[in-house]
Amino acid sequence: MTVLTVEDLTLSYRTGREWREVVHHVSFTLKRGEMLAFVGESGSGKTTTAQAIMGLLADNARRDSGTILLNGEAISQWSARRLDSLRGARISLVPQDPGNSLNPVKTIGAQVGEILTLHSKISARERDEQVLALLTKVGLSHPEQRMKQFPHQLSGGMKQRVLIAIAIALQPDLIIADEPTSALDVTVQKRILDLLDRLRRESGTAVLFVTHDLALAAERADRLLVFRHGEIQEQGATADIIRAPQQAYTRQLLSDLQGHALTIAPVSGQPLALAAIRVREISKQFSLGKGHALQALDCVSFDVRRGSTHALVGESGSGKTTLARILLGFEQADSGSVMIDGIDATHLSQEARRQLRRKIQFVYQNPFASLDPRQTLFDIIEEPLKNFEPVDKAERKRRVETVVRRVALSPELLSRYAHELSGGQRQRVAIARALILEPGILVLDEATSALDVTVQAQILALLQQLQQQLGLTYLFITHDLATVRRIGHSVTVLRNGRVVEHGTVESLFAAPQDNYTRELINAIPHFSPATEEFA
Structure with a gap:
């Protein structure tokens, strides 16, 4: 049985007064109990397509054409209120960023329990028992204590497991998992994906897995859909694509993946005792x-x-x-x-x-959240110099431009803001900011x-x-x-x-x-x- 069908989906974003097409004529199906993985670089259209399926496009985005069907029923024309009845019950989302996806003033138990209360009539005791079972199921340590804690008291990986517990609470027909394990270590990652696999087997839940981790996608997904610049490069059975990729871009992704097998670099000649x-x-x-x-x-x-x-x-x-x-x-x-x-x-x-x-300087985990959106890149990189070294403006400019070139960015980008950069460029800015004071560590x-x-x-x-x-x-x-x-x-x-x-x-x-x-x-x-x- 086909759970999800997407036909000729085209999406656009508005920049100023102009609309720019970002997803071009995407079509695919997802069957009951199947996992389909979207893979491709940041900005390739993976997450935007997933958001469109749930009716959660940004305010400056629109669906230009195409149809979305859930269990054969066209939902692409549904109102936001009607789609609300689907979310959580028949379609669940595991979002990418756990830091911004939980309510900071509600306990973990209250937030997991909320989805149960909204969609089922159970007593408070039954709800708490189910919440405890869900937190245990996703491998959260000390689940009874975690129920009483607030999000700021949990690590990023713990928060992600809470979000997964919310997503699986009602055993939906479809789970859209947007980078669901990017904040998790490999053992917990394995446990979570094993759990999703078990749900697929036991409940027939279909999983749309959005990820930049090709190794993980290839290990877990039944089929792959490779995105680039908003277009499908190729799609098909995972084994077929890995064995014989048809497109040069897919071959490049596989080649980059092999780079992880490189031998470790030697330490430059430093005394062992230092x-x-x-x-x-x-x-x-x-x-x-x-x-x-x-x-x-x-x-x-x-x-x-x-x-x-x-x-x-x-x-x-x-x-x-x-x-x-x-x-x-x-x-x-x-x-x-x-x-x-x-x-x-x-x-x-x-x-x-x-x-x-x-x-000693720090480079944060998430380049999408660690850079001040109100500052230009020049201001972001320059700031530590202003805080620590009383050097004149011309010297600050020279040092900022030098460190930017060192991290392989063009000084022409320095007048831009973080939202105008790709994830890789943002992380290079974060590294440049860390290096501006010439730390050793x-x-x-x-x-x-x-x-x-x-x-x-x-x-x-x-x-x-x-x-x-x-x-x-x-x-x-x-x-x-x-x-x-x-x-x-x-x-x-x-x-x-x-x-x-x-x-x-x-x-x-x-x-x-x-x-x-x-x-x-x-x-x-x-x-x-x-x-x-x-x-």
């Missing part, structure tokens, strides 16, 4: 209220050699981001010590901690997770080039072990705030010592260039 970062027995506990506490970090220790890339890996909630915030002085550890470039950063004054940030928090595979490869190549040219030290926080294997030199694996394994990247992949590490490695979607098949 540590840019030294962490010793760091512990941190957070109060959850009413006598409950969460041990975020428990006696964590490791060194990061100068000029190397050290990966911090673990599930959401394992303590990775908390540790990064302690290193940057945004959080205070309960016990233990931190040395940054030879400076004891454990108990610095506020001003001394601020000055230390000239040596960068902390990169999931710095490529929001990017499609082609742009991701470009950013990783840029980071390697910058490291070789400038002798930079990277602390790379990620759930993507394929990326770790490509650019990492050493790695620390965290679980529930504790170190479970530490060593070189080569030794970790060749002979992992802990069962948890083996589980992480086994959860990686694996592409084998030799056979051109996904395992």
